[in-house]
Amino acid sequence: MNRTDILKGLNPQQKKAVMCTKGPLLVFAGAGSGKTRVITNRIAYLIMEENINPLNILAVTFTKKAAGEMQERVETLLRELNYNLSSLPTIGTFHSIGAMILRQNAKELGFTNNFSIYDSEDSENIIKELLLERDIDIKEIRPTSIAYYISSAKNEMISPENFKSHYGGFIEDITAEIYPEYQKQLKAQNSMDFGDLLYLTVKLLDENKDVRKKYQEKFKYLLIDEYQDTNFAQYKFARLLSEKHQNICVVGDDDQGIYGWRGANIKNIQSFENDFKEVTVVKLEQNYRSTKNVIKAAVQVIEQNNSRVEKVLWTDNNDGETITIYQASDQENEAEYVVEQIRNQRQLGVSLKDIAVLYRTNYQSRAIEEAFLKAGLPYKLVGGFRFYERKEIKDIISYLRFCFNLKDELSIDRIINTPSRKIGLKSLAHLHEVAKKAGCTLGELLVSAYKESLLDKVSELGDELSGYTKVINLFGKMYLFAKDKTLLDLIDYILKETKYVEWFDDKTEQSEMKKENIGELKSVAHTYSEKYGKKSLEMFLNEINLIEQEQEKNQDGSGNYVNLMTLHSSKGLEFDYVFMIGMEEGLLPHSRSFMEEDEMEEERRLCYVGITRAKQKLFMTFAQRRQTREGYTSQIPSRFLGEIPQEICDYYSNTDYYADSY
Numbered sequence: 001m002n003r004t005d006i007l008k009g010l011n012p013q014q015k016k017a018v019m020c021t022k023g024p025l026l027v028f029a030g031a032g033s034g035k036t037r038v039i040t041n042r043i044a045y046l047i048m049e050e051n052i053n054p055l056n057i058l059a060v061t062f063t064k065k066a067a068g069e070m071q072e073r074v075e076t077l078l079r080e081l082n083y084n085l086s087s088l089p090t091i092g093t094f095h096s097i098g099a100m101i102l103r104q105n106a107k108e109l110g111f112t113n114n115f116s117i118y119d120s121e122d123s124e125n126i127i128k129e130l131l132l133e134r135d136i137d138i139k140e141i142r143p144t145s146i147a148y149y150i151s152s153a154k155n156e157m158i159s160p161e162n163f164k165s166h167y168g169g170f171i172e173d174i175t176a177e178i179y180p181e182y183q184k185q186l187k188a189q190n191s192m193d194f195g196d197l198l199y200l201t202v203k204l205l206d207e208n209k210d211v212r213k214k215y216q217e218k219f220k221y222l223l224i225d226e227y228q229d230t231n232f233a234q235y236k237f238a239r240l241l242s243e244k245h246q247n248i249c250v251v252g253d254d255d256q257g258i259y260g261w262r263g264a265n266i267k268n269i270q271s272f273e274n275d276f277k278e279v280t281v282v283k284l285e286q287n288y289r290s291t292k293n294v295i296k297a298a299v300q301v302i303e304q305n306n307s308r309v310e311k312v313l314w315t316d317n318n319d320g321e322t323i324t325i326y327q328a329s330d331q332e333n334e335a336e337y338v339v340e341q342i343r344n345q346r347q348l349g350v351s352l353k354d355i356a357v358l359y360r361t362n363y364q365s366r367a368i369e370e371a372f373l374k375a376g377l378p379y380k381l382v383g384g385f386r387f388y389e390r391k392e393i394k395d396i397i398s399y400l401r402f403c404f405n406l407k408d409e410l411s412i413d414r415i416i417n418t419p420s421r422k423i424g425l426k427s428l429a430h431l432h433e434v435a436k437k438a439g440c441t442l443g444e445l446l447v448s449a450y451k452e453s454l455l456d457k458v459s460e461l462g463d464e465l466s467g468y469t470k471v472i473n474l475f476g477k478m479y480l481f482a483k484d485k486t487l488l489d490l491i492d493y494i495l496k497e498t499k500y501v502e503w504f505d506d507k508t509e510q511s512e513m514k515k516e517n518i519g520e521l522k523s524v525a526h527t528y529s530e531k532y533g534k535k536s537l538e539m540f541l542n543e544i545n546l547i548e549q550e551q552e553k554n555q556d557g558s559g560n561y562v563n564l565m566t567l568h569s570s571k572g573l574e575f576d577y578v579f580m581i582g583m584e585e586g587l588l589p590h591s592r593s594f595m596e597e598d599e600m601e602e603e604r605r606l607c608y609v610g611i612t613r614a615k616q617k618l619f620m621t622f623a624q625r626r627q628t629r630e631g632y633t634s635q636i637p638s639r640f641l642g643e644i645p646q647e648i649c650d651y652y653s654n655t656d657y658y659a660d661s662y
Contacts, residue, residue: 006045006081010038017282018042018247021050021221024276025243025249026269030313031298031612032289032574035251039225040073042249046221048081057089058219058241060097062226066572067092070225090219094234095194098201102192105211109200116191123193126185139420139499141174145506149175150182154195155231155263156201171507193371198233205240209291216244220460229271231263239275244275254309255302258568258606260598261509270309283311287614289574291320297618297644298611304643305601313612315391325583325641326621326655330632331364333619334577335371338579341619342377342562352378354576356563356608360588362513363387363520364581365564372562373547380561383569388547390513392504393521397544399494400567402475403482404541406443412475416442417504421471434465445473450476457504464590475496487536491522523627567610580607583622583638607640 007015014034017027018041029035043059046052052436059074061067071091078085090097099117106113118126124143149172153159158166160180167175186192192200213556222242225232227250230238241526242248250272257266272280287295294316302308324341327335342355357368357379366387372379387393395418398411405411416431417423423431437443449465449472465472474497482490495501501518505511528536528543563575567588582588589603611618620641625632 006041006048006077010034010041011286013282013284013286014038014041016280017284018045019049020249020280020282021046021052021247023246024279025173026272026281027249027251027280028269028281028283028285028309028311029251030283030285030287030311031253031609032286032287032315033313034286035225035284035289036070036073036216038250038284039223040070040077041484043074043223044077044081044083047078047089048083049208052221054087054089056218057221057223058097058221059089059223060094060225060238061091062093062229063127064093064096066225067096094237095197098237101201101204101215102197105204105208108204108208108211110187111190111192114190116189117197118191118193120147120194122191123150123182126182127178128184130181131174134177136174136356139503140382141171142504142506144508145171146175146178146182146357148506148508150179151193151195152263153179154199154261155233157199157233157236183321198237202233202236202240205237210636212240213244215241220245221248222248224248224250225252228257228266228269229259229264230268231265235268239390242276248276255305255311255605256571256609258571258602258609260602262390266307270307285311285313287313287315287612288317290315290612291317291616292616293320293322293648294611294618297323298608298646300645301604301611301640301643302608305604307598307601321617322648322650323644324617324619325644325649325651327637327651327655328621328623330623330627331367331582331653332371332627333654334581334623335367337583337621338368338619339375339377341370341579342577351562352562352579355579356565356570356573356575356577356613357579357581358565358567358613359581360567360568360590361516362390362566363516364563364587368519368564368581370547378561379564382563382565384566387517387520388544390514390517392500392517395500396491396494396518396521397541399478399498400487400490400537400541402443403479403490404537406447406479407441408443409441412441412443412446416471416475419498419500421474423468423471427468443479446472446475447479451480465485469506482537484534485537486525486533487540488522488525488529490537491525508661519628526631527627567606570613571609574613576614576616577619578610578617579619579621580610583620583641584626585636585638588638588640604640607638 001099007018010018011618014037017025017038029038029039039059043057046057047054059070061070074089074091075085102109103113106115124147127143127146128138131141131143149167153163153166156166160183163179164173164176176202186196205215219241222238224238229252238248238250252269254266254269257264260266273281292315295313299313309362312415326337328337338357345355346352361363365381369387378658388397395415398414401408401411402415413428422641431445435442438450470535478494478497481493485493501515504514525536525540528540532539588607589600593599593603622637622641624636625634
């Protein structure tokens with residue numbers, strides 16, 4: 001391979017992005033437009049054609065995986081160009097680059113260079129101690145909530161001193177008190193948290209002229225991938241490093257900006273031309289991934305957004321198959337349809353690993369997973385846990401198993417201190433010892449102690465159990481309540497008495513997902529309760545056992561699975577066949593986006609990301625009604641379906657008629 005091969009096979013716009021090496025460069029890289037190839041070839045071009053010292057090049061991306069892949073591709077290309085790999089560009093994530101700069105300049109901030117980096121659990125433990133010192137109830141004000149606000153503040157470059165002027169509210173006021181003390185504790189322990197890796201790096205570059213100058217000279221050429229996903233701290237990092245030489249290249253696509261809820265701001269890429277002078281703009285609009293019909297659908301949807309830079313994705317690929325839109329009666333019928341279509345594709349020789357099922361929220365996987373297990377279709381849940389393996393679901397099921405079987409030691413051990421009841425390992429061991437003395441299991445001991453008020457069988461153990469009255473009352477009442485109650489009534493009772501949702505609810509996106517998962521469990525419970533009445537607990541637990549066994553069998557080790565994932569997890573991936581399920585108002589777009597135009601536009605970008613994952617064929621499904629804990633709710637097809645041209649779609653329904661919704 002010779003040097004001219006760096007440009008071989010690139011289209012005119014890709015060549016322009018590779019060869020434009022001086023000054024600010026903004027590359028809009030549409031879905032499937034060969035972005036990674038452009039980035040790696042541009043780095044090779046700088047080194048081989050412009051004779052730039054690799055040590056003067058910094059490439060930054062978001063994930064460790066992406067950084068590793070970029071490093072590997074750059075090294076492979078340079079090796080093919082017979083380049084001596086003794087010196088290489090610096091490629092890493094924002095946080096890894098921040099950690100490197102902080103290690104090299106720790107003393108400037110009053111740290112030593114062997115500082116520790118604390119994970120979220122370490123951070124929450126410090127916050128917990130600070131709350132307890134102030135007699136603040138950690139059941140009411142959870143350390144995770146405080147940690148969330150501190151992390152958000154660091155992403156926005158808001159100091160402890162300025163926090164109160166930016167945030168208002170009950171928890172925010174407590175955070176304003178804790179944040180300064182938390183930072184002092186970290187410093188005293190010669191430690192930083194994950195947020196500090198960027199916050200303190202930007203602070204250092206901003207306030208220390210000598211350090212800033214050193215890194216501006218070291219990294220004369222800066223390249224940032226997925227620029228639409230940058231938050232304020234990352235944006236400021238890029239501005240400070242590139243301030244002197246202005247050789248900054250940012251690559252991204254505002255149409256794929258789907259992380260606003262995580263602090264990302266697509267205005268960073270949309271306003272890039274205002275931040276720098278004489279910016280060269282290159283638009284990579286040719287898609288190499290998908291058929292014309294898939295691209296036409298994606299373009300028609302995304303063009304409904306007002307806040308976007310004008311560009312039109314196109315492809316030279318063939319028209320391909322039409323888009324299939326299916327109206328299901330409910331989520332079970334929707335799942336059955338997906339299974340049927342996958343079986344058809346499999347008979348035509350399609351490999352399961354080339355198929356993906358995408359959904360807006362985690363809880364939607366439940367119906368699909370159960371249908372796959374019944375059909376014996378192997379699947380892999382990407383970027384998450386299977387529905388019945390999620391912590392909150394396993395916790396509730398453990399409570400149910402306790403109510404059904406007092407001899408189930410595993411379940412009682414899991415939930416006796418969940419939520420926290422100050423039953424540590426020592427107390428738990430003591431309770432098991434007391435139960436052993438009484439000749440029964442721990443579950444039997446708790447219920448017996450409650451029923452008999454520590455008399456008869458357990459009377460001689462009264463003193464040993466005196467400190468556990470609350471636990472005895474909770475579990476005793478729960479067990480007796482379960483008799484002759486439906487599954488749904490019992491779950492409602494468990495959630496109310498344990499305050500389980502209140503325990504984890506810190507108002508973050510993650511806690512919202514947990515609530516949605518519990519809501520889905522309740523909708524399952526409603527079905528069982530309607531069907532089996534007082535036998536619904538037994539029938540449900542029997543079914544769960546079968547599901548768990550099927551999941552174990554599902555792990556066949558072949559690596560050939562259907563991919564199940566959320567739309568957020570699908571970004572950057574591609575599959576021959578894609579199913580987008582739950583295309584309904586309230587799901588996609590999500591009901592939380594209805595009041596704000598910015599949030600609705602992000603939902604539309606999420607839909608665009610989903611559509612552009614498909615290479616050959618796209619299926620989109622919606623249900624007429626969905627089962628909830630209250631019964632069935634009527635559903636309205638997603639507005640995004642109506643934005644796709646009818647002439648490239650085939651419409652099917654589970655009924656003989658099809659409502660003209662388009």
